[in-house]
Amino acid sequence: MEEFILILKYIFLGLFQGFTEPIPISSSGHVAILQELLGLNIEGLSFELFVNSASLLAVLLIYKADIIRLATNGIGYIAGKRTSKTKTDFHFIVLLIVATIPAGLVGVLFSDQIADIFKGAKTIGGALLITGIALWLIRNVRGKKSDRQLTFMDAVIIGLAQMVALIPGISRSGATLVAALARGTHQETALRFSFLLYIPVSLGGMLLGFSDLVNDPMLKEMWLPYLCAFIASFGMSYIALKWFMGIMARGNLKYFSYYCFIAGTLILLFM
Numbered sequence: 001m002e003e004f005i006l007i008l009k010y011i012f013l014g015l016f017q018g019f020t021e022p023i024p025i026s027s028s029g030h031v032a033i034l035q036e037l038l039g040l041n042i043e044g045l046s047f048e049l050f051v052n053s054a055s056l057l058a059v060l061l062i063y064k065a066d067i068i069r070l071a072t073n074g075i076g077y078i079a080g081k082r083t084s085k086t087k088t089d090f091h092f093i094v095l096l097i098v099a100t101i102p103a104g105l106v107g108v109l110f111s112d113q114i115a116d117i118f119k120g121a122k123t124i125g126g127a128l129l130i131t132g133i134a135l136w137l138i139r140n141v142r143g144k145k146s147d148r149q150l151t152f153m154d155a156v157i158i159g160l161a162q163m164v165a166l167i168p169g170i171s172r173s174g175a176t177l178v179a180a181l182a183r184g185t186h187q188e189t190a191l192r193f194s195f196l197l198y199i200p201v202s203l204g205g206m207l208l209g210f211s212d213l214v215n216d217p218m219l220k221e222m223w224l225p226y227l228c229a230f231i232a233s234f235g236m237s238y239i240a241l242k243w244f245m246g247i248m249a250r251g252n253l254k255y256f257s258y259y260c261f262i263a264g265t266l267i268l269l270f271m
Contacts, residue, residue, distance in 0.1 A: 014229030018236030024174025029124040051233040058237035099159035125267030127169025132260030139254040143184040
């Protein structure tokens with residue numbers, strides 16, 4: 001019975017992580033708070049790697065057509081097939097690489113220090129309020145920039161926003177979307193750029209944490225709860241991202257800012 005309850009807790013945690021990963025309310029902050037509420041003390045990076053890889057799989061599935069097109073046209077451009085389509089997609093790939101660099105460098109060099117400095121429920125609560133303010137400021141922004149109109153400066157600013165999201169409670173998707181929309185990017189392009197940008201960051205995190213996964217002494221004992229959380233996270237990430245794509249099309253980001261204000265305030269007051 002005790003093991004069954006533990007598995008249920010991990011399924012709930014996976015569902016929660018999967019739901020909050022694509023939407024701009026900070027999955028890392030919410031999962032940390034939920035772990036505390038459920039009485040789970042999850043050490044190491046194994047669980048985080050499991051659920052994040054599940055969310056990554058959902059993103060890859062949803063954006064597979066874009067990924068295949070970008071890869072095909074990018075290789076075609078390098079190989080000398082210079083058309084407007086291959087040039088646009090190659091340019092888009094370069095911008096994704098540029099935007100990946102800030103968070104990649106800071107994450108590799110200072111991830112442990114960031115985790116030590118910005119830890120605790122109060123930090124998450126304050127960061128959620130900041131996320132809410134940022135979402136509120138761009139709630140009515142309707143950009144027009146398409147893929148081909150994005151610039152290197154756009155990529156740098158979006159990349160810096162993603163770097164700031166290394167702080168628990170600052171939403172990665174929220175930060176990158178706010179930066180993209182503030183630069184006048186169309187909602188669909190902003191969303192696609194944000195989640196394609198999630199792929200190299202997530203893959204990098206998986207590579208950095210692979211040794212922790214292999215050497216985790218608890219993995220043999222916890223493989224079933226982790227597997228259940230993985231499946232739950234994958235399914236919910238897919239559903240949540242599809243739902244969020246519709247919300248972005250309608251421009252209803254203000255509701256997420258309301259939620260961040262409420263959740264951040266409650267965490268600061270009661271945790």
